[in-house]
Structure formats: structure tokens, C-alpha cells
Amino acid sequence: MSTLSIHNVTSDYQGQVILKQLDLTLQQGEIVALLGPSGCGKTTLLKAIAGLQAISEGSISINGQVLSGDGVFVASEQRGVGMIFQDYALFPHLTVADNILFGVKGLNKLERQTRLEDMLELVKLTGLGERYPHELSGGQQQRVSIARALAYEPELMLLDEPFSNIDAQVRHEMMLEIRAILKQRNVSAVFVTHSKDEAFVFADQLALFEQGRIVQHGAAETLYSTPNSHYVADFLGITNYLDVTVTAEQQVDSPLGIIISTTALPHTIGSKGKLLLRPQQILLQANDKGDAKIIERRFLGSVCHYHVLQHEVFLEINSPMMNFNIGQRVQLVIPEHQLVVFSE
Numbered sequence: 151m152s153t154l155s156i157h158n159v160t161s162d163y164q165g166q167v168i169l170k171q172l173d174l175t176l177q178q179g180e181i182v183a184l185l186g187p188s189g190c191g192k193t194t195l196l197k198a199i200a201g202l203q204a205i206s207e208g209s210i211s212i213n214g215q216v217l218s219g220d221g222v223f224v225a226s227e228q229r230g231v232g233m234i235f236q237d238y239a240l241f242p243h244l245t246v247a248d249n250i251l252f253g254v255k256g257l258n259k260l261e262r263q264t265r266l267e268d269m270l271e272l273v274k275l276t277g278l279g280e281r282y283p284h285e286l287s288g289g290q291q292q293r294v295s296i297a298r299a300l301a302y303e304p305e306l307m308l309l310d311e312p313f314s315n316i317d318a319q320v321r322h323e324m325m326l327e328i329r330a331i332l333k334q335r336n337v338s339a340v341f342v343t344h345s346k347d348e349a350f351v352f353a354d355q356l357a358l359f360e361q362g363r364i365v366q367h368g369a370a371e372t373l374y375s376t377p378n379s380h381y382v383a384d385f386l387g388i389t390n391y392l393d394v395t396v397t398a399e400q401q402v403d404s405p406l407g408i409i410i411s412t413t414a415l416p417h418t419i420g421s422k423g424k425l426l427l428r429p430q431q432i433l434l435q436a437n438d439k440g441d442a443k444i445i446e447r448r449f450l451g452s453v454c455h456y457h458v459l460q461h462e463v464f465l466e467i468n469s470p471m472m473n474f475n476i477g478q479r480v481q482l483v484i485p486e487h488q489l490v491v492f493s494e
């Protein structure tokens with residue numbers, strides 16, 4: 151049974167429709183990132199799941215039990231969801247221990263102590279239970295907020311941009327740590343972010359939003375390599391588009407010559423479209439008589455990012471080969487892969 155099921159959910163603020171007929175399911179232990187630009191409705195959906203925002207159509211269920219919709223509205227505190235926000239929201243006048251145990255009910259003294267020690271160990275803060283929030287680093291405070299959210303054993307964890315206030319250097323490590331904690335406990339999670347890089351690191355699945363709708367949902371690799379629109383393609387990374395004509399079931403003709411697809415194209419022969427090429431899908435070969443020329447070069451550490459011009463076609467290419475110089479002539483090669491062509 152799926153943990154979270156969102157079916158045909160619509161929600162509005164004073165008559166302005168914000169979420170439009172959303173569908174989303176999340177399996178036990180799975181982490182989904184709600185990804186999209188500012189104002190597209192990510193936080194509104196998170197609040198609707200938490201019971202902090204009403205829905206006007208559809209339903210939200212956890213483990214088959216309807217929480218919102220069909221005339222039902224279960225109060226936020228009875229939904230079994232944990233929440234972690236950007237600003238940690240710790241109580242400054244309570245110790246770490248009291249913060250963590252704040253929402254835990256129905257345990258005796260010994261059980262509470264055991265729960266606390268488990269949580270402190272899980273978030274690697276053993277021995278710091280008597281400190282106050284101001285005596286901890288930002289990263290440690292965020293870990294207290296995670297321990298607090300996990301302490302009452304939620305079915306589902308909701309995270310709203312929890313890493314935005316964390317220093318870039320520790321952010322990556324912290325994302326992996328929290329992901330490992332959720333996976334270890336088999337807790338499902340919904341994670342709001344506007345950063346594709348955070349979504350790639352933290353989530354199993356992406357749900358990409360555009361103006362209150364989920365336009366594509368699936369594994370990060372699937373959305374990156376086979377996006378269903380320009381919008382999804384552009385949001386997830388640098389894109390090049392070539393004008394092409396489909397000349398066979400697995401072949402297109404382009405300004406760079408014939409390009410072969412490893413899978414059948416869903417287009418009629420003779421139709422025109424735009425071929426999507428990611429910067430690493432174009433290979434550079436040194437060739438004094440090549441048709442293309444390097445016009446810009448940026449060193450990025452593990453790869454070089456080149457701007458290349460072939461006749462009138464401008465391309466952005468990432469290559470592990472660092473030794474091409476501005477002005478140098480090169481040959482472009484596009485190895486066979488699953489081609490994505492958007493119809494015109």
C-alpha cells in the first residue's frame with residue numbers, strides 16, 4: 151500500500167487557484183522532491199499534506215486513510231506527519247532534550263529517556279541533550295529539528311527548504327546524513343526545493359511543478375534524460391537544441407549530420423523538431439580541418455565547459471578534455487543515445 155496518495159487535489163487562496171488537479175503517490179520509504187520555481191505551489195501542497203491548508207477538490211490519504219477531502223478533514227497534529235522547516239523553529243528556552251521530546255506523548259519516564267537517547271545517537275548529538283539551541287551550530291540545530299520531527303515516529307516527513315540556511319560546504323554532507331536517517335527508519339518524505347542539485351542529491355523521485363501543476367514525475371535520471379517538455383529539460387540543466395528532420399525510425403538529420411537513436415522515435419518520418427542535447431552528449435575531437443571552433447572556455451574542475459560554434463549553430467559542451475584553446479578548430483561527434491526530439 152502506498153504511504154501517501156494525492157488524488158486530483160485543487161487548492162486556492164481567496165478564489166485564486168494555486169494547485170490544479172494534482173496527482174502524486176509515494177511508496178513507503180520513498181523520498182520525493184517537489185521541485186519548481188518560486189511561487190509555483192510547492193509549499194502550498196506541503197501545507198495541504200500537513201493539514202495547514204484546505205483543499206477544494208480531490209483527496210489526500212496516508213496508508214489508505216483519507217485526511218483531506220470527501221468531507222473529511224483530520225487535524226494537523228493527528229496526521230502522523232513530522233515537519234522540518236528552513237528556520238529549524240526550535241524553542242530557544244528549552245534544552246535540546248526538551249525540544250526533541252516536546253511532541254512525544256504517552257511514554258513513561260524510562261521510555262522517554264530511551265527515545266531521547268536513540269534520537270540523539272541517530273543525529274550524532276549524543277551528550278549534547280542539556281545544551282540550549284544558541285549553544286549549537288546551525289547544522290547541529292537543524293539536526294535537533296530532525297530528531298524532534300522523528301521522535302514521535304511519523305509515517306511521513308515533510309521538509310520545506312530545510313537546507314537553504316546551511317553553509318554550502320556542509321550542506322551536501324548534511325543532505326546525505328538526513329537522507330540516510332530517513333532511509334534507515336524507512337520514513338517516507340516530501341521535500342520542497344527550488345534547487346535541482348538538492349533534489350538530485352536528496353530525493354529518489356522528482357515531481358516538477360509549473361504554475362500549480364505537476365508537469366512530470368519520476369526518477370531523477372528519467373526526467374533529466376527523457377524530459378517531456380522544453381520546460382522540464384531546461385529546468386534540470388543546460389540544454390542545446392538542434393533543428394532536425396526525422397529521416398528514419400531511429401535517425402535524424404541535423405546541421406551536424408546524421409544522428410542515430412538507440413530507441414525508436416515516436417515521430418512520423420519527415421517531421422521536423424528540436425533535438426535535445428545535454429552538454430556531455432557532444433564529444434570534441436581535435437581536428438585542424440574540423441567544422442567547429444572553440445569560442446569560449448571555462449575550467450570547472452572535473453570538466454571544461456566550452457562554447458563552440460559550427461557554422462551558425464552555437465553549442466555548450468562539457469568535456470573532460472581540458473586542452474582545447476579559444477580559436478582552436480575541432481570536430482563534433484554525437485554518439486548514439488536515446489534521442490529526445492520535441493515536435494515543432
Ligand SMILES: Nc1ncnc2c1ncn2[C@@H]1O[C@H](COP(=O)(O)OP(=O)(O)OP(=O)(O)O)[C@@H](O)[C@H]1O
Nearest residue numbers: 163168186187188189190191192193194195343344
Ligand atoms: N497565505 C497566502 N495568501 C494568499 N496567497 C498566497 C498565500 N501563500 C501563498 N500564496 C500564493 O500562492 C502561490 C504559491 O505559493 P507557494 O508558497 O506554494 O509557492 P512555492 O512554490 O513554495 O514558492 P517558494 O519557492 O517561493 O516558497 C504564490 O502565487 C503565492 O503568492
